[in-house]
Amino acid sequence: MMIDSLDPQFQMFDATPLEEQLRTVPFDGESWAVVLQSRECADRLVRGRFLFRSKGKELKTADLFVEPSYAEVFERAGRFEEHLLRDLIRSLV
Numbered sequence: 612m613m614i615d616s617l618d619p620q621f622q623m624f625d626a627t628p629l630e631e632q633l634r635t636v637p638f639d640g641e642s643w644a645v646v647l648q649s650r651e652c653a654d655r656l657v658r659g660r661f662l663f664r665s666k667g668k669e670l671k672t673a674d675l676f677v678e679p680s681y682a683e684v685f686e687r688a689g690r691f692e693e694h695l696l697r698d699l700i701r702s703l704v
Contacts, residue, residue: 629681630662636693638700641665645696647688649681659684661691663700670703 628650635642642665649659659676662669676684 631685633689634693636696636700638665638697639704643700647685649676649684651681655679657681657684659688661688661696661699663696663703670700672699672703 628648630646630648633645633647635644637643644664646662646664647659648662648671649657651657656677657680658674659678660672660674662671664670676687678684678687
């Protein structure tokens with residue numbers, strides 16, 4: 612699938628997604644910053660995913676959250692326990 616052919620509902624309204632660091636988690640001897648990246652899309656829903664950053668590396672999940680507001684995405688992301696975040700990192704490396 613070409614990026615140009617993505618369903619318009621998944622295209623961002625604002626070209627710059629919001630990012631907020633939630634915490635850090637240890638994994639495989641490194642400290643990883645857990646960042647929530649969210650954006651409002653053309654369907655007016657807010658989608659969010661995690662970015663994990665450590666020593667110049669960045670790992671990205673697919674969109675994990677689809678909610679009517681940024682606050683609801685942030686609240687759901689904040690419920691992820693450390694062991695679940697480590698499992699996500701493990702699945703991406």
